[in-house]
Amino acid sequence: MKARDLITEAVSGVGARPARTVLTIAGVVVGIGTLVTTLGVSATAGNQIAGRFDAVTATEITVRVPVPTGRNAPPAVSWSAPDNVARLNGVTAVAAWSRTPEGRDLPVRANAVRDPTRIVDRLLPVLGSTDTVPAATRSTLAAGRFFDAGHVCRRDRVAVLGPLAAEQLGLTRIDNQPAVFVDGKAYTVIGILGPPGRPDQPVPATAVILPWTAADDGLGLGPISTVAITTDLGGAQLIARQAPVALAPNDPSGLEVEAPPDPATLRNGVAGDVSGLLLILGLVSLIVAALGIANVTLVTVMERTAEIGLRRAMGARRHHIAVQFLLESTVIGLLGGIVGASAGILAVVAISVAQQWTPVVDGTLAATSPLVGALVGLVAGLYPAMRAARMQPVDALRGPA
Incomplete structure (x- = not known):
């Protein structure tokens, strides 16, 4: 199988079960959206807290x-x-x-x-x-x-x-x-x-x-x-x-x-502490999203055993099957990262407007969030892809159609 064929099959697999794909993407949306929201709000709140500290105690x-x-x-x-x-x-x-x-x-x-x-x-x-x-x-x-x-x-x-x-x-x-x-x-x-x-x-x-x-x-x-x-x-x-x-x-x-210490040092310290705390919360959300992708991908593998057996019988090698499922989970993570980053930026702006704060959004984080989502999808799909690749053609053909 050529790379073009693998990509075509991966995209077709993603679109073959739209309901399951949407639910899986929603898990990534929650993870990436939480990461962008927490870091954005922490940067905004840290700026506000530091400003109040400067005005009173410095x-x-x-x-x-x-x-x-x-x-x-x-x-x-x-x-x-x-x-x-x-x-x-x-x-x-x-x-x-x-x-x-x-x-x-x-x-x-x-x-x-x-x-x-x-x-x-x-x-x-x-x-x-x-x-x-x-x-x-x-x-x-x-x-x-x-x-x-x-x-x-x-x-x-x-x-x-x-x-x-x-x-x-x-x-x-x-x-x-x-x-x-x-x-x-x-x-x-x-x-x-x-x-x-x-x-x-x-x-x-x-x-x-x-x-x-x-x-x-x-x-x-x-x-x-x-x-x-x-x-x-x-x-x-x-x-x-x-x-x-x-x-x-x-x-x-x-x-x-x-x-008092230098206000610039205090400002950076307060903002860094808040950002570090909420970064941990965002990473936990990403772990939850990764587990969701892995779970759904594993269920998908079990449901597609007949398809996997047919592809193996027609000459597909183990690494072809593994790459196909890895690409599917990566595409799901990429789509979730794009939607989650957009939702997170909108949430930061909405919260800042409601609190009359100046929104602070890390442009680098927003730009790399789709790549983070793709990486989460890739990592989450490793075990299901390896399990699919280990299936023997005869055993797979006996599975549910």
Whole structure:
């Protein structure tokens, strides 16, 4: 048998049983369509996820300031230094604070009456900060106001409570000008913060926040320990390099800077992780499609035993029979790949339009999907083709017509 005859017989075999052929092609359509859809949607969703990540978290920088080594040693960062950072191009907000050492929080209570039958003192962190904490930590005010530069300059004994600190102290309103007693010293509560918008700065939510001047006078909290910076999108990496110089020009290397990774790296990482996960799902779908083709082709071989015996009796060799069935399964896979790729692209576009996303489709994947379908059909047809080729002419002629 010549190659032309083999191709003609394969095409005729595909068209001889149209219902079974359509069902088999449908299996490949499901596999290829799922592969294209999952990868296309993953690329689109990954792009969307990375964009959201860039907009929210890639603009946050934290600078940790070391504690002075000696009792009379000058502070590593002065309280006027955050103003130098605020003047850097790309900085939207900057705040600095000192806090009580971890594990040595101060007793805080909401009234001056001591009841021996109740524990009214709460051990809470206390911050002495600049007046820009809400902007730098992306916090809102649940009640009242935050202290301003005037309170700081006048060394006013006022306080703002984080939401968790206010809950522990039982303070929910400030219209009656409540006071809190920090280590026995009274501070008027003028505001209560809402939940912080920066997950990397949980301390203000649990703390009593005082003007740094009042905190230094009454509690001796000392110099700056933390500087929180927010930047414009795309400026975090540059500001992270410039901030230590602006804060401590004499010894910038002594500061510890926590900056987000490069947004481009994060974007590629998120998109790659999602694509890898859904690629596995697509490959599983292809395996299911291959099993379907193999099953249907095997049934077809069993139903065409008489035909196989007749062809062997007329001189067809084993490899002719094997190639014929391989070509049939390959053609089925090729047709399924073409239809599946088209359906997958349409699905990606439809989902993107529904979600108001920008569709992202891999052109190389769409172009090679028919070849992938043909390969799946070829692999799936190996066992049925080998079984058909092993049939003896006499045994095959006894099979069902």
